[in-house]
Amino acid sequence: MKPRGEFFDVAVIGGGSAGLAAAVTAARRGARTLLLERHGYLGGMGTASLVHTFCGLYLLREEPGAVLANPGFPAEMAGLMIAATGLGPVRMGRVDVLPQHPVEFARIADVLVAAEPQLELRLHTEVTAISREENWAIRLAGRAGSLTVTAGMLVDASGDALVATLLGLDAAMAAVPRLQRPAYVFGVQIPRPLDESARLETAGLIVEGIRAGDLPDAAMGLTFRASGRLGEIFGTLDLAGGELGYDPLDTACLTNLEVEGRATASTTLAWLAGKSACWKSGYISHWPARVGIRESRRWLGETVLTGADLIVGRRFEEEIALATWPMEFRESPRGPKLRFPEDNRPAGIPLGCLKPVGLDRIFVAGRCISTDHDAQASIRVMGTCFATGEAAGRAAAGG
Ligand SMILES: Cc1cc2nc3c(=O)[nH]c(=O)nc-3n(C[C@H](O)[C@H](O)[C@H](O)COP(=O)(O)OP(=O)(O)OC[C@H]3O[C@@H](n4cnc5c(N)ncnc54)[C@H](O)[C@@H]3O)c2cc1C
Structure with missing residues (x-):
């Protein structure tokens, strides 16, 4: 043929x-x-x-x-x-x-x-x-x-x-809930390097914000790592997995994850800016093209x-x-x-x-x-x- x-x-x-x-x-x-x-x-x-x-x-x-x-x-x-x-x-x-x-x-x-x-x-x-x-x-x-x-x-x-x-x-x-959880990774610019003490301070602040009801529980899954470029760090937000009926093949579910990722990242960064000198002039510089799917x-x-x-x-x-x-x-x-x-x-x-x-x-x-x-x-x-x-x-x- x-x-x-x-x-x-x-x-x-x-x-x-x-x-x-x-x-x-x-x-x-x-x-x-x-x-x-x-x-x-x-x-x-x-x-x-x-x-x-x-x-x-x-x-x-x-x-x-x-x-x-x-x-x-x-x-x-x-x-x-x-x-x-x-x-x-x-x-x-x-x-x-x-x-x-x-x-x-x-x-x-x-x-x-x-x-x-x-x-x-x-x-x-x-x-x-x-x-x-x-x-x-x-x-x-x-x-x-x-x-x-x-x-x-x-x-x-x-x-x-x-x-x-x-x-x-x-x-x-x-089967849900064993499926690996998705995560939302985004780029951030901050004026000073995020050293170990700033990282620890940030983790403590996030816990405080959640306890006070200022931040959503989802902010607990947020960690930061320096990219190696001046002023640039990546935020990684682990998102809810199986406990909320996660389905990585369902576009409605993926849509919710994208929107939730952006909302949680934005709220948390804005709140941190009011709490710590390290975050004062920080801003989110880029979103991913798509949420991270592990499995x-x-x-x-x-x-x-x-x-x-x-x-x-x-x-x-x-x-x-x-x-x-x-x-x-x-x-x-x-x-x-x-x-x-x-x-x-x-x-x-x-x-x-x-x-x-x-x-x-x-x-x-x-x-x-x-x-x-x-x-x-x-x-x-x-x-x-x-x-x-x-x-x-x-x-x-x-x-
Ligand atoms: C949040 C998160 C953190 C992670 N951390 C790490 C880490 O620190 N280190 C590490 O090494 N790995 C990490 N991983 C795992 C790793 O990133 C992925 O498992 C790996 O990149 C998968 O590579 P892949 O080529 O199999 O698939 P992918 O990278 O998903 O590539 C598949 C490609 O196929 C394309 N595609 C799909 N369908 C179609 C279609 N119909 N037509 C045309 N194109 C299509 C997609 O657009 C995509 O570009 C992480 C994953 C996630 C989600």
Whole structure:
């Protein structure tokens, strides 16, 4: 059968950490590759939702000094980000993380894509339907209307296992209230650096404001971290999860989260300005393009990586990357809970987690690969998404 419309060897759906890695890798291996993204920039949660730290890049270890866990694309991204921000890895408790700036992430992604003649990027393009004849037929919606392109191989890096739903297949999703809570990250400008004592003072003030009835209870989930740029900090507001019937796939629910995030952030910042010199001339400088979603649908793959695998640092014959981030549970309003593997051991991620059951010519990457809820709490971080994305791109381009 002749391909309909434009034909690509590989089409990657979603240009977040995983999709970027998949598309660049497939193109570098010679595959004519199409990268589809609904936003006006790449980076996914790392740009559109202002998530500002790369986790999962480094091995867990007691000794000082960060050691990269996965070579290849994750290491390349770490190097490019360090060169862009001038900031190296930071030890936070038992983990090493790399501060990343969303503005730099989007710019670096543009440069990486532009360097690949075999890679075609379509921003402002939403995938609305998928069918399979001899090749994959992908329906795209843009400002000019709809268009169908075809591809021999598909990578689902949508974060939400979108392709499973578009094909009418089952996907896994944790039941409320276990689903990881969403969060709203926003940018703030303040005249002085937010040092440790200002941070502690702010936390105390917020508690005081809630007790006095001046601030909503939701303000309790608000924390701040310096971005590394003069006067700029990020506020992260953990939002209500399961206890209020949270559904990350329901646009009415997502609408409420966006509005609640902005309202709580604005009220709290205005109140803090009247209480502390540190916040007096502070202001919110930018909102995210979308609320941060930590967990939604997961693919049902040939292998399902589990929390039990991660705890013992299980290794697999056909593994494509290492998962090193502790399982980070954000299910409760009482804050995060981390579960570390025995002896800081990394676990393998087998290729089977990237291969949907009963389908060929498709690979999955990023936070929606085939895992249980517990393992997703580790593999969802961007350092690991770069690694699963790279592996999916390599596999889609023929190994
Ligand atoms: C509040 C919060 C804090 C976090 N903190 C950290 C942290 O500190 N460190 C860390 O490493 N990770 C963190 N994470 C996790 C991490 O950010 C995400 O799990 C990771 O970015 C997921 O990458 P991804 O590529 O799988 O998906 P995403 O980044 O969600 O990318 C998916 C992309 O697909 C696009 N897309 C979806 N559907 C379509 C469609 N139909 N058509 C076209 N495009 C589509 C989306 O627009 C998006 O760009 C955090 C997450 C949240 C929400």
